[in-house]
Amino acid sequence: MSESQLLPLGGDVEPSSTEGSLTLPSLRATSPEGGELSVRDQFPALANWHYLDSAATAQKPQAVIDAIDLAYARDYATVHRGVYQRSSDMTLAYEEARSAIARYIGAAANQVVFTRGATEAINLVARQLPKEGRNRVLLSALEHHSNIVPWQLAGYEIDVVPLTADGCIDLDAAERLVSDQHRVIALAHISNVLGSILDARRAAEIAHSKGALLLLDGCQAAPRIAVDVAESGCDFYAFSGHKLYGPTGIGALWGRTDLLQSMPPWHGGGAMIDAVTFARSTYLDAPARFEAGTPHIVGAIGLHAALDWVEGLGRAAIHAHELELVRQCREALRGFNSVRLFGPEESAGIVSFALEGVHPHDVGTILDDAGVAIRAGHHCAQPLMEVLGVPATCRASFAVHSGSDDIAALVDGLKRVQRIFG
Known part of the structure; x- marks a missing residue:
């Protein structure tokens, strides 16, 4: 990922372009008009939506839908x-x-x-x-x-x-x-x-x-x-x-x-x-x-x-892409004094966190209004929630189509949560 696509410290993120946010090698398809489609553009359900719930279920590329x-x-x-x-x-x-x-x-x-x-x-x-x-x-x-x-x-x-x-x-x-x-x-x-x-x-x-x-x-x-x-x-x-x-x-x-x-x-x-x-x-x-x-x-x-x-993308490239997004996301979330992060620094495409004083369901609902989809709850892992000492967490999970603009939208949405809950 180029230097311009990395997140600055403190959680203020400038969205990158859809094309530029991808570090994966080119796996392109041809549009009905004859042009080329980027990786993200091959997911028809993602238009104007920041989908950060791939750990629950992944969106489908057009190649799968066509098959x-x-x-x-x-x-x-x-x-x-x-x-x-x-x-x-x-x-x-x-x-x-x-x-x-x-x-x-x-x-x-x-x-x-x-x-x-x-x-x-x-x-x-x-x-x-x-x-x-x-x-x-x-x-x-x-x-x-x-x-x-x-x-x-x-x-x-x-x-x-x-x-x-x-x-x-x-x-x-x-x-x-x-x-x-x-x-x-x-x-x-x-x-x-x-x-x-x-x-x-x-x-x-x-x-x-x-x-x-x-x-x-x-x-x-x-x-x-x-x-x-x-x-x-x-x-x-x-x-x-x-x-x-x-x-x-x-x-x-x-x-x-x-x-x-x-x-x-x-x-x-x-x-x-x-x-x-x-x-x-x-x-x-x-x-x-x-x-x-x-x-x-x-x-x-x-x-x-x-x-x-x-x-066609290569799993080594996918893993590297998601590691970088996790690094960016954790760095951005550290810009919030009220955010608690869970799990290791180098995780495979998943970042779980809690916002102090706000139930994860409320966080998820407000983010949804902002066009950002995360998972909020116990993630079918209630014994783990007991270990973490929380009833639930917020979870942002990345995929091949994810990029810096998704993280930027998440950060902006969390700022809105903070303003609402004061």
């Missing part, structure tokens, strides 16, 4: 069943999406299970993984509810890893807490509230030292950083498509082949069976055994388009 439209309007048919050509073509496209996910995370296609999202993926593991006499799971204090409640429902006893002073998972403490009673250590690869990044390799080593497995919640990591499941050493990896610029209702679970094969079916119905009689049924190998019924065909195709689009 979904074509899949429904021109190419649609069922998969895995029809002998006619369009069904065969759609089956090929659906399975190509599975292969694209596998490439994206450094895996094999037969290790990727399509799910409705990371929530369903974690529930699948919690419910279906044989416990082998171990009934405890080790989580951290910053986990999303989707990485807490499934383990409770599955009957696990939960132990909790505390955080370091700057809001990272304390792996030294994890090493002390893990025991041979833990079947799984399940941790967020990147916190959805604090943006802190887990040392996944060390977490895997800690888990495996006691014969436990490591599941990573990759919802915030998959859109922002390079993910290689083999390099990380994890045993399961879950993420959602809608946070990765893809459609809602689609996501993936990666698991080691031997672990997936050890797990019984999750739902019963068509597509997951080998043979069915009224006396008994037999089931296909993973991943098919976990994909009963007609799948979210177009969701998979939309996710494939999103993965290709992100890869």
